[in-house]
Amino acid sequence: MSEVSLSVEDGVGTIRLDRPPMNALNVAIQDAIRAAADEAATREDVRAVVIYGGDKVFAAGADIKEMVDMTYADMVNRAGPLTASLDAVARIPKPVIAAITGYALGGGCELALAADFRVAAEDAKLGQPEILLGIIPGAGGTQRLARLVGPSRAKDIIFSGRFVDAAEALDIGLVNKVVPAPDVYRTAKDWAATFVNGPAVALRAAKAAIDGGLDGDLGSGLKLESYLFAGLFATEDRAIGMKSFVENGPGKARFVGQ
Secondary structure: OOOEEEEEEOOEEEEEEOOOOOOOEOHHHHHHHHHHHHHHHHOOOOOEEEEEOOOOOOEOOEOHHHHOOOOHHHHHHHHHHHHHHHHHHHOOOOOEEEEEOOEEEOHHHHHHHOOOEEEEEOOOEEEOHHHHHOOOOOOOHHHHHHHHHOHHHHHHHHHHOOEEEHHHHHHHOOOOEEEOHHHHHHHHHHHHHOOOOOOHHHHHHHHHHHHHHHOOOHHHHHHHHHHHHHHHHHOHHHHHHHHHHHHHOOOOOOOOOO
8 A cells, every 4th residue: 555545335435544653744645645645536437535544553643764864954845735635635625534543733733623524533633833842833723723722722732742632632622423433434424424415516615615715704605605605506406406306395305416
């Protein structure tokens, strides 16, 4: 298996990290994540995505051995591509679920934050410990974590560099579900499967409206929502969904993804 792979089964794509022992995110794996995310975004047979690091660890951060001798000039050139690699995951126009086992730290936590949802093992640990290295999160951590759990909680986690256990992560909304470690991938994949036969264009629009709205003021968000809402009236799934609702009640439509 390559260090990052995309496999597809029954409409669910799995982006699998496989760089033992800790799935450290070196430059090569960052670029491979971006390539896998771009592929998942465009493949018609992928309707939802799971990101998984295996049964022992999700990703324990950037490869510090690779970074230790980098200069300011080196990182000026690398910081943009690093952010872009994880942003590619956030921009997959389909539901994305991170299946977290073991550690999701630093860049690994930022990768999980780029997903729409997070399923964590009962013994999982999440965190942004970059401050302990004299730096800050540099691939979305300061922005996505604050948007997810609020600025005060994000500052606590980032300023201290402490680890957040699964129970606390669930309590503050950092993860959506906590399950026994052996059930993490299956739970995430089963959740992803619930979107496979959904209205793909509407799901894409919903994600674009929510994420795009968070980037600006309320007025701009409302305009974006209105534009996307109107556009769905050109889709086959809208006609199918409304006709099914009128004739059979809610929740019985058989969408075609168009």
